[in-house]
Amino acid sequence: MSELHIQTSRGLSGRITPQGNKNEALPIVAACLLNPGVTRLDNLPEILDVRAMLQIVQGLGARVERSADGHSAVIQADTLDGSQPDPVLCAQIRASLLLAAPLLARRSQAGRGSVILPRPGGDRIGRRRIDTHLAVFETLGATVDTSPRDVRLSLDGPFRGAHLFLDEASVMATENAVMAAAMAEGDSVIENAACEPHVQQLCRLLVQMGSNIQGIGTNRLCITGTGGVPTPRELSHRVLEDLIEVGSFIALAAATGSELSIPGVTPANYWMVAKAFERLGVRFTLEGNTLHVPANQELEVQSDRFGEVPRIHDAPWPGFPADLSSIAVVLACCANGSVLIHEWMFESRLYWVDSLIGMGARITQCDPHRVLVNGGAPLFGTRLSSPDIRAGMALLIAALRAEGTTVIQNIRQIDRGYERIDERLAALGARIKRVAE
The missing domain is CATH 3.65.10.10 (Enolpyruvate transferase domain)
Known part of the structure; x- marks a missing residue:
């Protein structure tokens, strides 16, 4: 210490x-799990929360190569072999919640459509509910079961497009909704979406993966999903x-x-x-x-x-x-x-x-x-x-x-x-x- x-x-x-944007880097790392190919990230901040997120995705089976200064990373997620992120690491950062959508989409496509998410950590700055996240997954076709220690999600087939109205303009709930809808079968509309610059950047990466997203930068997002995990691509993204x-x-x-x-x-x-x-x-x-x-x-x-x-x-x-x-x-x-x-x-x-x-x-x-x-x-x-x-x-x-x-x-x-x-x-x-x- x-x-x-x-x-x-x-x-x-x-x-x-x-430095690179912490609040952008964390969802972007999570979204890399949606690309079975290779994603290169630049201008990552070399901070503890980003290190923890990279360790979590590595523990789920993704291969991660980082530059010496920690500002760049190459993530290859062709094979994921875990259904439960490391609970010790998840307890350190609230952004571990953002693994829900990509991990559930990948496991469902592989015929193992269940995920266990430990309760997230992060700053203790007041009550930070996750109900909006869970309502998103239920509306898009997932089954949700909660306990005091974790959340269990299951999905049969791809997410299914739907009309979503978020009961709060939560940034992370919007990011989970966007990632799930981007992989869904059919069209989705997200009302009362958060529209921070880092949410916009996440949308742009998902467009590179093949999703069609209209309304980026507004509170209403119209998304045509890919109908499942997209084909492997070589992608690059620079964090603001x-x-x-x-x-x-x-x-x-x-x-x-x-x-x-x-x-x-x-x-x-x-x-x-x-x-x-x-x-x-x-x-x-x-x-x-x-x-x-x-x-x-x-x-x-x-x-x-x-x-x-x-x-x-x-x-x-x-x-x-x-x-x-x-x-x-x-x-x-x-x-x-x-x-x-x-x-x-x-x-x-x-x-x-x-x-x-x-x-x-x-x-x-x-x-x-x-x-x-x-x-x-x-x-x-x-x-x-x-x-x-x-x-x-x-x-x-x-x-x-x-x-x-x-x-x-x-x-x-x-x-x-x-x-x-x-x-x-x-x-x-x-x-x-x-x-x-």
């Missing part, structure tokens, strides 16, 4: 390239940049008065981040595919009309990403003025703000979903523990701004989503080091 030792680090400068990491770097630069250039971004994906961060006085510019954050911005909360306290809240795409809510909280602590942060999706995601309060932040927890931040108070170093991926990164940003030394334990949580974060920030001038406990 290691911990991060962080000293006050302001005025960082330089160029930092974002991680927009949550880019948002984290924007906040880090603003909080520490730093000047950063972030190349390789997709400009169309940042307008809502810009609108939310502008309310805290943060500005950045886009020149081509490079995002630039200027140094020494004066952070000031922009009040609503008539002086009312403004609100920043997450929402399904194209709204402000839920994964940036924790980052917005720490940024609000650095801005003069008051702002309400409303995380409506997960009821336990904001409990970590006690750690910020311990550093000197003025925060009132209104209820499980809302905190009122009275920004501008100085922060002071202390000893902390990272509760989840995004809160861990938020605490790291606070530590860089704080006076004195901060120690962050349980940094495995940060490593699950941010690649070599200590090395990359140290290259910009941050005083940060990884120390064995």
